[in-house]
Amino acid sequence: MSKTVKIASIYPTLLGTYGDGGNVAALRHIAALHSITVSVDEISPGQKVPANADIYVLGGGEDTAQSAAAAALHASGALAEGVKNGAAVLSICAGYQILGHTFLDAEGKPSAGLGLLDVTTDRLEKRAVGELVAHPLSSGPAGISAVLTGYENHGGFTHLGSGVEPFASVTSGIGNGDGTTEGAINGRVIGTYLHGPCLVRNPQVAEQLLSWAVDRKLEHIVEAEVEALRRERLDFVSKSR
Amino acid sequence: MNTPLRTRLAIFAGKLAAAASRLAGRGEGMIIGGTVALKLSPHALEDLAQGRVAALVSATNGKTSTTRLLATAMSQGGPIASPTTGANMTEGAVWALATGAPGAQAVLEVDEAYLPRIVKETQPKVVLLANLSRDQLDRMSEVAMLARKWRTMIEENPEVLIIANADDPIVVFAAEKAKKIVWVAAGQAWTADSSVCPECGTLLTRDEKTWSCSGCGRTRPTPSWNFEWKATKGKTSATAVSPSGEKFDLSNLNLPGRFNASNATMALAACSELGYNLPKAVELMSTVSAVSGRYAIVQSGALKVRLLLAKNPAGWSELLDIMPPAPTPVIVMINSNHADGRDPSWLWDVPFERLAGRTVIASGNRRRDLAVRLLHAAVDCVVVEDPFAPDADLPESVRKLDVIDCAATYTAFQKIRVGALGEVDA
Incomplete structure (x- = not known):
C-alpha cells in the first residue's frame, strides 16, 4: 500500500505547448485524494529517461519540438523498456504521434516514431480544432466509463493498425480523422488527441493510470468543481450542435 | 504630401462608413473605415505611409503599451499619428494614418502575423520586436512558424532598422539577419516557448543573463542597450543603460511591472535611433498611466x-x-x-x-x-x-x-x- 508511484513527465519543455503540464498536476492531485504517494520526475532533453517509472506522460508540442523529442527518445530507448516492464503511458497529440511508427515532421516528411503503438500519422485535410467528445469503449479499461471531454488542436490523421484498439469513439469533433475513432490503446499504453488537459477533465483516466501503477482498483472520487466543469463543457457541445 | 486621388476618395468613403457606424452605435468605426478604404484603394496603406512611418511595434505581449510609450516620448517633436485603440491589423494602420494629424510621424502597433505585409507597404524607419510566445493556439500560428515569417520579412526589407530583444531566442532567430540592428537586453521572464533552438531544435543552455545553443552555435547577441530591474520588499527600481553607458532611471514610470519598464527601454532605444532627446523621452513616458483601459x-x-x-x-x-x-x-x-x-x-x-x-x-x-x-x-x-x-x-x-x-x-x-x-x- 505504501508504494511510491513514480511518474515521469517526458520532456515537458518540448511537449507541453497546450497546457498538458496539467496532466501531471492532475495525477499528483488525484493521487493525493486516494492517499497514493507519488514522485514526479520532469525529464529535460539531455537528461536520462528512467526505465523504471510507473507512469510516463507525454504532451503535445510544435513540429520542431516534436522531432527533437522523438530523436531523444529513440536514442534513450528507456520508454520502450519501461513499457516492457509494465509501465503505463499517457501520450497526447504530438506525444501520441511519436509513439506510433511514423509521423510527419515540419517539412511534411515522414519521420520514425517509437513504434510503441501500432499507428501511423499523416495529415488531415483541414486542421482539427475544437471541443472533442468521445465515449470510451466497453472493451477498454474497466475504470474508464464516463464520457471523455477535451479540446483537440492538431493537423494529424492517425491510422490505427491491428495491434491497437481505439481509445474511444467520437461523438463530437474529429479525433483520429477517420470520423469515428479517437486515440488508441494497447495494454497500458494510451494515445489520445484530448487536451483540456485530458486528466483534469477526465479524472477517471488518471485513476485508471494510478490503479495500474498500484495494482488495485480505485473507487472513483467525485470533486464538485471538476463535475461542474465537465457538465458545462458537455452542455456547451450539445448546445452548439 | 501627394496622396493619389483614388486613395483620397477611398479615405473619404471610409470616413463616411466610420461615421455611419458610430451613429449606429457600433463603436469607433476604425475597422470599418479602414476596411472600406482598402476595398476601394488596395494600395491605400502604401499611399498614406510615404516615409511618414517612424516606427512599427510588434510582439506577442506589450504591443499597445510600448506603442503608447513610444508615441508619447516622440510627441516632444510635434504631433504623432498613433492608434489609440489597439486596432493593429492592416485596416487599423490605414485608419491611424488617414485620421492622424496630416503629415505627422506615425507610430503603429502591428499584429505579429500582419507585420510582414505592413513593413513592406509602409517601409518604416524602425521596427521594434520585443517577444514571441504562445498565444491563442486555436487560431494563431505556432511560435516557430511566426518567427520564420519575420525572418523572411527582414531579409526582404534590408533598409529597415530593427530594434530587437536579445534575451528572447525566438526573436533573435527572427531578427538576426537584419542589416541594421540594435539589440536590447530587454529580459525574458517566460522561457517555456523558447526552450529549444528554433533553427536546429537543440535544447538551449541558459544562465542568469545569456543563452546559447550547443547544436548550431547560436548565442545571445551582445546587446547595445541594457535593462536592469530590481524588486525587493515591494519596492522596485528600473534602469535603462544606453550603448555609451548613460543610465536612465525608469522607476518613475506610472505603468507597473518589470515588463512595462522593459517596454520603455525598447522605446527609449527607438527614440535614440530616431534622434529624440532621451531625458525628455523618459519624462514624457512617465506621464502614461493607463493604456486603452489597462491599469485604469x-x-x-x-x-x-x-x-x-x-x-x-x-x-x-x-x-x-x-x-x-x-x-x-x-x-x-x-x-x-x-x-x-x-x-x-x-x-x-x-x-x-x-x-x-x-x-x-x-x-x-x-x-x-x-x-x-x-x-x-x-x-x-x-x-x-x-x-x-x-x-x-x-x-x-x-x-x-x-x-x-x-x-x-x-x-x-x-x-x-x-x-x-x-x-x-x-
Whole structure:
C-alpha cells in the first residue's frame, strides 16, 4: 500500500505547448485524494529517461519540438523498456504521434516514431480544432466509463493498425480523422488527441493510470468543481450542435 | 504630401462608413473605415505611409503599451499619428494614418502575423520586436512558424532598422539577419516557448543573463542597450543603460511591472535611433498611466476595480507579480470567446500557485476551468458569475477593499471597460 508511484513527465519543455503540464498536476492531485504517494520526475532533453517509472506522460508540442523529442527518445530507448516492464503511458497529440511508427515532421516528411503503438500519422485535410467528445469503449479499461471531454488542436490523421484498439469513439469533433475513432490503446499504453488537459477533465483516466501503477482498483472520487466543469463543457457541445 | 486621388476618395468613403457606424452605435468605426478604404484603394496603406512611418511595434505581449510609450516620448517633436485603440491589423494602420494629424510621424502597433505585409507597404524607419510566445493556439500560428515569417520579412526589407530583444531566442532567430540592428537586453521572464533552438531544435543552455545553443552555435547577441530591474520588499527600481553607458532611471514610470519598464527601454532605444532627446523621452513616458483601459481604475457596478489585461501564459505570469500581496483578494475573469482564444488550456501553464494565501473571485464564461485550476493550485476560490452585480455573493474582504484588482482576458476586459461608469482615475 505504501508504494511510491513514480511518474515521469517526458520532456515537458518540448511537449507541453497546450497546457498538458496539467496532466501531471492532475495525477499528483488525484493521487493525493486516494492517499497514493507519488514522485514526479520532469525529464529535460539531455537528461536520462528512467526505465523504471510507473507512469510516463507525454504532451503535445510544435513540429520542431516534436522531432527533437522523438530523436531523444529513440536514442534513450528507456520508454520502450519501461513499457516492457509494465509501465503505463499517457501520450497526447504530438506525444501520441511519436509513439506510433511514423509521423510527419515540419517539412511534411515522414519521420520514425517509437513504434510503441501500432499507428501511423499523416495529415488531415483541414486542421482539427475544437471541443472533442468521445465515449470510451466497453472493451477498454474497466475504470474508464464516463464520457471523455477535451479540446483537440492538431493537423494529424492517425491510422490505427491491428495491434491497437481505439481509445474511444467520437461523438463530437474529429479525433483520429477517420470520423469515428479517437486515440488508441494497447495494454497500458494510451494515445489520445484530448487536451483540456485530458486528466483534469477526465479524472477517471488518471485513476485508471494510478490503479495500474498500484495494482488495485480505485473507487472513483467525485470533486464538485471538476463535475461542474465537465457538465458545462458537455452542455456547451450539445448546445452548439 | 501627394496622396493619389483614388486613395483620397477611398479615405473619404471610409470616413463616411466610420461615421455611419458610430451613429449606429457600433463603436469607433476604425475597422470599418479602414476596411472600406482598402476595398476601394488596395494600395491605400502604401499611399498614406510615404516615409511618414517612424516606427512599427510588434510582439506577442506589450504591443499597445510600448506603442503608447513610444508615441508619447516622440510627441516632444510635434504631433504623432498613433492608434489609440489597439486596432493593429492592416485596416487599423490605414485608419491611424488617414485620421492622424496630416503629415505627422506615425507610430503603429502591428499584429505579429500582419507585420510582414505592413513593413513592406509602409517601409518604416524602425521596427521594434520585443517577444514571441504562445498565444491563442486555436487560431494563431505556432511560435516557430511566426518567427520564420519575420525572418523572411527582414531579409526582404534590408533598409529597415530593427530594434530587437536579445534575451528572447525566438526573436533573435527572427531578427538576426537584419542589416541594421540594435539589440536590447530587454529580459525574458517566460522561457517555456523558447526552450529549444528554433533553427536546429537543440535544447538551449541558459544562465542568469545569456543563452546559447550547443547544436548550431547560436548565442545571445551582445546587446547595445541594457535593462536592469530590481524588486525587493515591494519596492522596485528600473534602469535603462544606453550603448555609451548613460543610465536612465525608469522607476518613475506610472505603468507597473518589470515588463512595462522593459517596454520603455525598447522605446527609449527607438527614440535614440530616431534622434529624440532621451531625458525628455523618459519624462514624457512617465506621464502614461493607463493604456486603452489597462491599469485604469474604473467603477464597475458596485465595485471600484483596477483593470488588468492578460491574454496568454507569458502575460499572466507577469501580471500575477504586480497584484497586491496576499491576503488581498483579486478578481480573475477568463473568457473563451473568439478574441480570447477558444481553448483556455493555457490556464495550466500559468503559475497561479503564486496567488496562494488569498481568495480569488473566479468569473468569466470559463470560470469553472479556472476554479479547477485553482483547486489544484490550492488557492481559495469563489465562483461568481457576475461579481459586479449589486447582489453578488462576494466575501466580506472584497467589499471592504477600496479598489480591487481585476485581471481579465480580452473580451472580459473590454466588457468591463465599455460598461464601466467612467474611469475614476486614468
